Amino acid sequence: MPIKSIHTPLTDESVSQLRSGDQVLITGTIYAARDTVHKRLVALLDKGEKLPVDLKGQIVYYVGPTPPRPGKGIGSAGPTTSGRMDPYTPRLIADAGLKGMIGKGLRSQDVKKAILAKKAIYFAAVGGAGALIAKSIKKAEVVAYPELGPEALQALEVEDFPATVINDCYGADLYEEAVAKYAEQ
C-alpha cells in the first residue's frame, strides 16, 4: 500500500481521501496536548472563552515528551493512551473545529460519533517508539500552560511524521477490523 503524505491544517477534502489502515506521513504544525490541557480547553469552551490556539482544522497529538538534551528540539516523543482524552474530544471536534487526533489505543463511541459527524480523523503513532518518532519533530515551542511541564500545550513542527489511520470519516475502525481478522475464537 502506498504511503500518503498529508499537510496540516486538514480540510474536509484531505480527510475524505484517507481510509482506515492507510499509512501516512504528516508535515506541518501539530499541537501537543494531553490530560490537563484537554480539561482546561474544555473549561474555556464551557465559559465561552477563546482558546490559547485556534484548533480549527488542526491535529492534536497526545504526547508528553521528555525534556530535550542541549542542542536538541525535543526529547523522546511517542503517543500516550488516547482513551483518557475521550471525555473532552467530542467537544473539541464540535465546538473548536479540531480535525485530527494522533495517539494510541481505543476511542469511545462518543468520539467515533463525533469523528463521523464532523469529518474528523484519528491516527495512531507507534506506542513506545518515542526515540524514533522524535526524529520527525523538527521544533517544539510551548504555546500555553508552561507550568504543566511535560503536559504543556506545545506547537510541534513535524516533517514526515509516521502514523496509521485508525478511525476514518466513513466509520471504519482499524483496531476492530484487524483484531477480528486474526482472532482465533
Add this chain to the structure above:
Amino acid sequence: MTRSIECSRITTEVERLCREANCHLGKEEREILEKALEEEVSPEGIGALKLLIENAKIAERDDVPICQDTGAAVIFLELGQDVRIEGGYLYDAINAGVAQGYTNGYLRKSMVFPPVDGKNSGDNTPAIIHTKIVPGDHLTVTVAPKGGGSENMSAVGMLTPAAGYEGVKKFVVDTVKKAGSNPCPPIIVGVGIGGNFEKCALLAKEALLRPAGEASPIAEVAALEKDFLKAINALGIGPQGFGGRVTAMAVHIELFARHIASFPVAVNIQCHAARHKRITL
C-alpha cells in the same frame, strides 16, 4: 558482623540505574522482540515490530529514552539484615538518586500531588519503594521504571477458590482483551496468584522483574505460563493492536499461599519496553 553502605553510594547508583534502565533495553528484552518478529504473520504487526526494534536501537545508540513515558520510578530493595546504612536515611538516598537521574538524564518527570489537580514535583519523586529484608550483608537495588499506559490496564480480581486455574486464565485473558491496543502491545503479562489483595499485586509486579521470557522454575507453573500465553495470542490484537499473532511475548506467574476463603489474582501488564536494571552493593 554488620557491613556498612554509604547513602551517597546508593544515591549515585540509583541515578545511574534510572538513566540506564530508561535508555538501554536489557539483552533478554531485546531478544524477545526479535523472537516476536520471527513469529508474527500480520504485515501491519511485522511493520510495527520492526519500528520498535529500530526505536530500541536508536535509544541505545543516542542514549535517549526508549519511550517518552519514563515512568514512575519503582524501586525494589533487598536489604540484608546485617547491612548498616550510614550517612543518612535510606529512602532519602533513593529519592535523591531518582531526582538526579531524572534531572541529569533528561527523563520525563511524571509525578503529581495531590492526585486531583496536583502539581508536578519536578524531579519525578517520590519513588515507589518496596523493601524486603533478607539474610546477609548486601543491598540489591532494582530500578524498574513503569509507564502509565500499561499500568492503567492492570487489574486485581478477588476470585473464589472454586474458580481454579481456569478461572485465573479467564481473568487474565479478559484483562488483556479489554486492554486491547492501549498498553503498547506486544506486552509481557505479570500474574500474581494467591496471597491477599495487596500481596497478589506485588507478586504480579515482581513477576515482571524476571528476564523477559524466562520460564518459572516450577514445572507446573511454567506449563500454565505457556497455556495462558497461547490463549492470549489467540485474541488477535497483535503488535500495537494492528492485528496479529503476537499480542503478548511472555506470561510470568508467581504464586503465594492464600487464605482458605480467598483466591486473589493480579494482572500487571508491561508494555514492550520492559525496563529494569539491578545492582548488588
